[in-house]
Amino acid sequence: MxxxxxxxxxxxxxxxxxxxxxxxxxxxxxxxxxxxxxxxxxxxxxxxxxxxxxxxxxxxxxxxxxxxxxxxxxxxxxxxxxxxxxxxxxxxxxLDESGKKIVPKNISEVLTERGLAHWIMDDGQRVKRGGVTLCTDSFNSEEVSTLRNALNTNFNLVTTIHNKKSSSGSMYERIYVNKDSLELIKPTLSSHLHDSMLYKINLDRDFKQDTEGFISDSDIITDIDIFDI
Incomplete structure (x- = not known):
């Protein structure tokens, strides 16, 4: 491969x-x-x-x-x-021994800008004020911490944890990537993003194409949705 x-x-x-x-x-x-x-x-x-x-x-x-x-x-x-x-x-x-998907402990050794772009296209949510949120809902706190360390080590991205409350009342963690640090790698990320996914990192709609049809309420996070800890 x-x-x-x-x-x-x-x-x-x-x-x-x-x-x-x-x-x-x-x-x-x-x-x-x-x-x-x-x-x-x-x-x-x-x-x-x-x-x-x-x-x-x-x-x-x-x-x-x-x-x-x-x-x-x-x-x-x-x-x-x-x-x-x-x-x-x-x-x-x-995968762990039971077949459950996990975050590899060596993720910082294998996560590149191309990989980050694909992660954002899959699980990124646009934040109107800038930056991007990565929906790490299925990973535990230790795994989220491992991912944050990789983002900082590999790309100098500044991140915080945002708690999200589910409809059942349970809380899970998502990674918010700071606007200013994301701006620094946008040019490289954009070269790996499909046109329909450019909106996730708030690139201008005229940058490649209009992606209006691909934005729904569930894809956009407003300031009200964010809870910093």
Missing amino acids: NKPIFEFLVGNLLGDASIKRTVTGKAYITFEQSLKKSEYLNYLHELVKSNGIPLNKEYPTVYSRQDDRFGVTNKSLYFRTEALEELKPLADMF
């Missing part, structure tokens, strides 16, 4: 992508996004395919989930790779 492929897969695995082991000692990665982000999902599909990673189907598949809480059906697009021996090292990094 060449370096650019490895780098963007690391970023996506910190985000929405999932990785699983097989009983034959191989591993496969699944990519999934909501239908409103189909352009981005199709971009990932082409990126994986063009880099020679075999896929189990030629085209992404529409998947529907029934949300009984609100009586609606949510639709998403997904695709996955074939089970491959070359993906096993990533599975060993990102």
